[in-house]
Amino acid sequence: MTLARALVISTGRNSAWVALDGEPTPRLAQLRRVAGARSMPVPGDWAMVRMLEDDSVVLESLEPRRTVLARASARGRSKTLAANVDTLVTVTSLGDPPPRTVTLDQLLAFAERASVAAIVVLTKPDRAAAGVPEQLAQTYGALGYSVIVCNPRAGENVAPLRAALVGRQALLCGVSGVGKSTIFAALGGRGATGDVSRHGLGRQTTMAAHLYRSESGFLIDSPGVSDFGLGDLSPAELARGFREFAAPALGCRFTDCTHLREPDCAVAAAVARGAIAGSRYASYRKLQRSSA
Ligand SMILES: Nc1nc2c(ncn2[C@@H]2O[C@H](COP(=O)(O)OP(=O)(O)OP(=O)(O)O)[C@@H](O)[C@H]2O)c(=O)[nH]1
Numbered sequence: 001m002t003l004a005r006a007l008v009i010s011t012g013r014n015s016a017w018v019a020l021d022g023e024p025t026p027r028l029a030q031l032r033r034v035a036g037a038r039s040m041p042v043p044g045d046w047a048m049v050r051m052l053e054d055d056s057v058v059l060e061s062l063e064p065r066r067t068v069l070a071r072a073s074a075r076g077r078s079k080t081l082a083a084n085v086d087t088l089v090t091v092t093s094l095g096d097p098p099p100r101t102v103t104l105d106q107l108l109a110f111a112e113r114a115s116v117a118a119i120v121v122l123t124k125p126d127r128a129a130a131g132v133p134e135q136l137a138q139t140y141g142a143l144g145y146s147v148i149v150c151n152p153r154a155g156e157n158v159a160p161l162r163a164a165l166v167g168r169q170a171l172l173c174g175v176s177g178v179g180k181s182t183i184f185a186a187l188g189g190r191g192a193t194g195d196v197s198r199h200g201l202g203r204q205t206t207m208a209a210h211l212y213r214s215e216s217g218f219l220i221d222s223p224g225v226s227d228f229g230l231g232d233l234s235p236a237e238l239a240r241g242f243r244e245f246a247a248p249a250l251g252c253r254f255t256d257c258t259h260l261r262e263p264d265c266a267v268a269a270a271v272a273r274g275a276i277a278g279s280r281y282a283s284y285r286k287l288q289r290s291s292a
């Protein structure tokens with residue numbers, strides 16, 4: 001029986017995929033010893049695991065978290081999604097599925113409010129409508145986000161992503177089919193999938209996890225975690241997720257302007273003269289309605 005340090009990649013009810021130092025392939029660890037502990041492991045946690053004689057792994061304890069990524073939920077409660085993460089890698093497909101900027105803007109607003117960096121990865125340039133990659137790269141590049149257009153299936157332009165991940169503790173997010181698993185394969189990351197039976201109930205759930213270790217950093221793909229709902233946000237809180245609104249908002253007539261229907265709204269004026277992208281403002285309005 002030996003103890004080892006491991007990075008938590010993905011968690012289920014009674015088990016977690018963990019990556020042991022020096023081991024490329026994730027292992028499934030049982031959580032039974034942490035039952036009753038104050039906090040359940042989340043992706044990005046560092047844990048001590050015990051390796052038993054039958055080669056099974058038990059997660060024993062968690063190291064203190066430096067940061068947590070949490071999603072606000074109803075009634076002011078929050079759910080911890082990940083720990084020790086400093087970067088959100090958002091993945092948007094340029095075609096099949098077609099790009100939905102409202103989804104991307106929601107992820108970026110989440111990152112903004114959580115004070116973590118965000119990288120905009122645009123996949124499937126070979127399926128894109130003419131001009132769209134350039135237009136999206138321009139819109140998000142102008143906001144200060146790093147934009148990487150790559151085709152992970154063909155292995156094209158993956159090097160800039162690899163470079164952007166150096167030293168980053170990153171979490172991958174994006175809807176199904178945008179190419180997240182393909183990105184891991186292109187980076188040379190390792191994945192694991194397995195059926196996990198829930199203790200006592202015998203019910204099986206499939207749990208997948210991907211990990212890419214960069215130089216002094218990591219990129220994690222954990223299904224379910226990328227459910228970055230913004231929760232119940234006031235218009236003012238949501239507006240803070242749109243970084244380009246901050247400067248114009250100082251010119252609104254009302255200091256508590258929601259930028260939706262007030263007179264003399266400087267944000268709406270900036271949209272009208274093209275200083276704020278219309279698609280970003282449309283996302284703001286849509287997210288406003290869905291969080292209200
Ligand atoms: N044409 C094209 N196809 C791509 C590209 N990147 C990924 N694909 C394909 O898109 C499909 C979906 O990719 P996945 O990597 O499985 O997507 P995912 O985001 O992991 O999806 P989920 O696991 O369902 O969340 C696969 O058939 C990939 O081969 C690309 O740049 N161009």
Ligand SMILES: [Mg+2]
Nearest residue numbers: 179180181182
């Ligand atoms: Mg996948």
Ligand SMILES: [Zn+2]
Nearest residue numbers: 252257259265
């Ligand atoms: Zn306003």
